[in-house]
Amino acid sequence: MPLVGRFPTEGDMIEYEHYAYQHWALYVGGGKVVHLKALHGWFSTIAPFFGYLSVVTEETLEVAAAFLPNVPSSACTYKVNNKYDKRSKPFPHLQIVSAARKEVGKLKKYNLMESNCEHFVTELRYSKCFCDQGPFPREGDLIEYEFFAYQHWAIYVGDGKVVHLKALNDNLIDWLFGYLSVVTEEPLEAAAAVVPNVPAIACTYRVNNKYDRRYEPFPPLQIVNAAREEVGKKTTYNVNCEHFVTELRYGKGFSDQNSLVEHQWL
Known part of the structure; x- marks a missing residue:
């Protein structure tokens, strides 16, 4: 699972590129990130996609790639991607890290359109939730x-x-x-x-x-x-x-x- 580009600094957003989707985390230093991770063993393979509980977790950059427990992150790459910095000013990095670590251990409801992993990390970095993975649908689409x-x-x-x-x-x-x-x-x-x-x-x-x-x-x-x-x-x-x-x-x-x-x- 190779790193693409520069090594992250505290407060950076980390984008994990999988075969058919992306996962997002927040770098907090010491080779670790904070991110949303699914719960409950085998059930965790489907939980994030259907609104069930995830837990805010702190773990190493490499381990976080397998954000679904027991589902390997084969051929996954990751990189720093603070893509919203031109749109919104980020908090100071120590404030971001402190806020992220305060969330560790909390249970979260996962909703792909309204409260996904990208929403989680952007709210910590900017106090606003962003997600550019696709336009929200309109009636009749x-x-x-x-x-x-x-x-x-x-x-x-x-x-x-x-x-x-x-x-x-x-x-x-x-x-x-x-x-x-x-x-x-x-x-x-x-x-x-x-x-x-x-x-x-x-x-x-x-x-x-x-x-x-x-x-x-x-x-x-x-x-x-x-x-x-x-x-x-x-x-x-x-x-x-x-x-x-x-x-x-x-x-x-x-x-x-x-x-x-x-x-x-x-």
Whole structure:
């Protein structure tokens, strides 16, 4: 796990680059950082992504790379990245370190959009929470969830929630090969676990209205109303998640991975 660039000084923000996501910590000197770390053994592999408890921890730069306990940080790099210094003046470094160490041992609720690891360290450094990992979605936006080997799609309907297709059972193979899904409304983070009881480890998500250059989207309120009217309905999964959300946004169901199809509602 190599260091990229200069060695950190007290109060610096440390960015850990993993394969599909970033993690953030605050350097407090002596080769150590303070950061948010998941709790509870195996459960900690999914806890940070779905709003469960993390603990503020002080540990070495290298150990902090594995911010999910028992999940190795293979091929991770880290660097100093005080990227918000041009936007907001940081506190003096001793004040930052003192504030960070006062947080050690405290339990925190983790929310990917509102209280994640980057929010935690920026509040300590600037007294303001920043996160540039992506724009916050607006009503009617397409949300793309990026997993290791596939993508999942949802429609943002406001108040931190999305509407999407979710499996009716916990059998991943059945779900991928045409068995029933149900249209569900739930929080952005919960929707990452598209198959019940199958954790979305290292999942990231973003706004991706990639078809807007090809088709004119409906007005946001129309999209949201149409999406919520579908909640509770069941469909075969050969109408996949991208077809579902593009039909709601554009009136046409399509996907870069498949040809145009029609819904098969039950």
